[in-house]
Amino acid sequence: MRRVAAVATSLSALIATSIVAGPATASEASLSCALGRTDAHHSEGVDTWNSTYPRPDRGLDAVMVFLSFPDSRPVADPGELAKDYFPATSRFFDRASYGKFRLRPHIQKKWVRMPHTSTSYGIRRDWDAGHRSAYLHDAVAAADDSVDFSRYDMVYFVADPDAPGVDSDATKVVNLDQPMQADNADLRRFVTVFEQSPPDRNVLAHETGHVFDLPDLYHRPQDGKGDWDTYVGDWDLMGSQFGLAPDPFAWHKWKLGWLGDNQVDCAELTGSTLHTLRTLSAPKEPGDARRPRLLVVRTGKDSALAIEARGAIGNDRSVCKEGVLAYRVHSATASGSGPVQVLDGHPAGAACWGTSVYPPLADAPLGVGESLADPEDGVRIQVTGRTADGDWSVKVGRD
Incomplete structure (x- = not known):
């Protein structure tokens, strides 16, 4: 025995x-926009892999x-x-x-x-x-x-x-x-x-x-009461397993090795730049490795703004609203303390009451012709259109 x-x-x-x-x-x-892994619990750094996992x-x-x-x-x-x-x-x-x-x-x-x-x-x-x-x-x-x-x-x-x-x-x-x-x-x-x-x-x-070293993305109220999903809402199952759009963030797919550097576009913000993004949950196709699914703006030593496109396909087939989603990433923030925070493209609205885990962020993505400015970093994101094969055209620059 x-x-x-x-x-x-x-x-x-x-x-x-x-x-x-x-x-x-x-x-x-x-890449230059890859945040370094820190000692934070389940750090969102992607420059190295913690080999104990x-x-x-x-x-x-x-x-x-x-x-x-x-x-x-x-x-x-x-x-x-x-x-x-x-x-x-x-x-x-x-x-x-x-x-x-x-x-x-x-x-x-x-x-x-x-x-x-x-x-x-x-x-x-x-x-x-x-x-x-x-x-x-x-x-x-x-x-x-x-x-x-x-x-x-x-x-x-x-x-x-x-x-x-x-x-x-x-x-x-x-x-x-x-x-x-x-x-x-x-x-x-x-x-x-x-x-x-x-x-x-x-x-x-x-x-x-x-x-696999992914952090909790939900917010746990100190008294156990209140809303748990204020950081990321339905986006990424590490926030809520009940979310309408549970596919992992593109940042997490980069961290885990599912997206390579050639599928990540870094924006330097020396001026306004135009980029295209393939929908994150779209299946792999020939030549897909050269089509970015993640756009990253480095905003500090341990911080970045990540931008991706979400659509009603694959793991995200029940998504509330399709479009371009932006979120802040902080590699020095520990699991459960908000290492990822989604930016709300429609702060005055909400959507999918009764099915969304947090309706105020269910309509967070931007549609064609819409834009938002991140007040924390002064970055403006504008969705200018879609290509013939369905990719999203995104313009970024200083507000």
Whole structure:
């Protein structure tokens, strides 16, 4: 029987999305408008890659393990529960990455019995570190007889959704600064899933994004009350998995290696300049590598203005309003503190009430003939038209 070893310090240092900084490796992002990676948690810097995270520019393998508890007899079948997540999550990433990233799920078809009751682990959103470490240690040990962890890049632990101690608000990533060990492999990344069936839309894709060093883009009110989606609204699932336009920002696709430097256009602002942008979620076509999908204006040492085109296609098929979207990026701002903030092209309006997670930003993109000026940086963006093949023409300059 394979034995599980755990580094003692890791069991008291389990913090969701805990890794802050790590070894740097070169990336394709060598343009002058590429912000440097900082020590901020899940920094939006793109000049180097934090090699302590797997980069999703190739195929990666994930095992999905279903956990039951002594205080509840599972009603659902693991194979049926797995259909709540796959193939939808793999398809989401396939579209988002233009086929560069393949998430290969390996579904365990039998329940793995945990040694303690579901209520004993104190499962909740702001989970006590001691309870969380006990849960992970027990889960790895219980699954080790049937799972060779050395075969996988990431682990999804899915709890019985009908167990009394399961809190659906507790789903999150756990990254370890000191790994657990099993099957002669270091285990650093777990997604602990406590969803009801059916689960929140795109929840697994959101949590998997943290495995790849993407930050939370939502705003969490200090008292837990109020609106969570004031920073980015429906745009990018790292803001809200319920968003109408969940395709990752072009900036994130650049960071992850799904867009290369030749698909990023840097504007120097020595005067007004004209650029064309291919719709972000449009599928890859011949010659696509030479058609920019991201326009960047460097505004400071750790800041930039990013501009992209969003349309009702692919992951964004339910988008509220098509057009050119602009947002500020701050590489020295930590996850959850607003590293990305969308600029509202229609500040006096709102749209898609009842379906949008934040209607004031649902109509943020600019249409043809519209413009906005960023008061923070004095950059004016104007959409001047569309090309014959549907690309957007954008003019940028100083206000």
